[in-house]
Amino acid sequence: MFTDQAHAATQKSWAASKHHPFIQQLQAGTLPLATFRYYLIQDHYYLQEFAKVHDLAADQSQQPQVIAQLRANAAQLRAGEMAVRQGFFQELAITDDDLAATPMAPSAYAYTSHLYRALMTAGSAGAIAGLLPCYWLYAEIGAMLAQVGSPVPIYQAWIDSYNADDYTDEMTDQLALANLVATPQNTPELLTIFKKSSWYELNFWQMALDHEDWSVN
Template identity: 30%
Template structure:
């Protein structure tokens, strides 16, 4: 069993819980409320900027030129390509630039981006890779599951197509292969750190979707910086 297969098996129950979240179930059926989806789009746009920065740091720490290219290009995709998708959704769902600019990071988004940023700067390349992997891998698998259960007419079809498409799947496979290569040359302590980083990232994926469904925000009076 490869290292990434071990990661997946260790966290399989968590992945099943993510699939079962009302956000993903209702998105598949096209019944997800517009308010929940708009909350998600705004927070995901905030998240993607931080994710792109973490990918760029990951590229700087990469062991070889091919992986520098892989994660530099991934950072570009996070910022440019997916931002275009979100710009389209923001138009379609009447989210103004002013609304986006004045909506702070939710607790879940703040927690997730802080984790990725801290990990990217303070941890070794293998651990950074493991922390970044859940966003790639879990999104791809959730996208595939939604496609299999999706309603024929779905207002969220563009999101479904993006994360279940062949291009995204190929990108995910490249990242999985990179994690396995790096794991093969890592010691036992590093491998355990990678396991912990992946699990925390997967937990934060769950939290992000749960937060979006319930449109969770900061309690009144607390610092939103």
């Protein structure tokens, strides 16, 4: 299956994500709240585009099952984004003014641009391959971190959100979708897209640690 090939092809980058200092500090409770706050703002920007790509991919698909799943996932993403804003954003006092003062960082911009490119060059199948690492890697990280937990309540809540049954169900649906749209002909291109998304996932953690911006030193 496509997902077996994709998982095997990204073991190194996924291991680097799972053991990235951002993840290690989050679990240990030593991650500065300012860094988590920055991460949430960038993730907010990312998820807005992530949901749009679902809708655009649905527009391009001719398969009713694919269209329905992408539309449902886009709706769930937007509902989840609202929950984050009502929960984490309120707890950390992230306001609309904070969002206005913090543009999308270069790495987040590049990642979302990659997703749009995947859609443009490889259609809905390319978009699905590009979207999948976010679902799948976060589920694995959530399961890994849940074994030990974090002493910081807001970090534990973040862990719980990615180890929840409903999130696991969404991820499983997305795996099935990727296998549905993959063919012997498009698999090489989809694997390349999947690997690039996995690379961007790894760099998203570093972007957050660095509080990356567009300044030139």
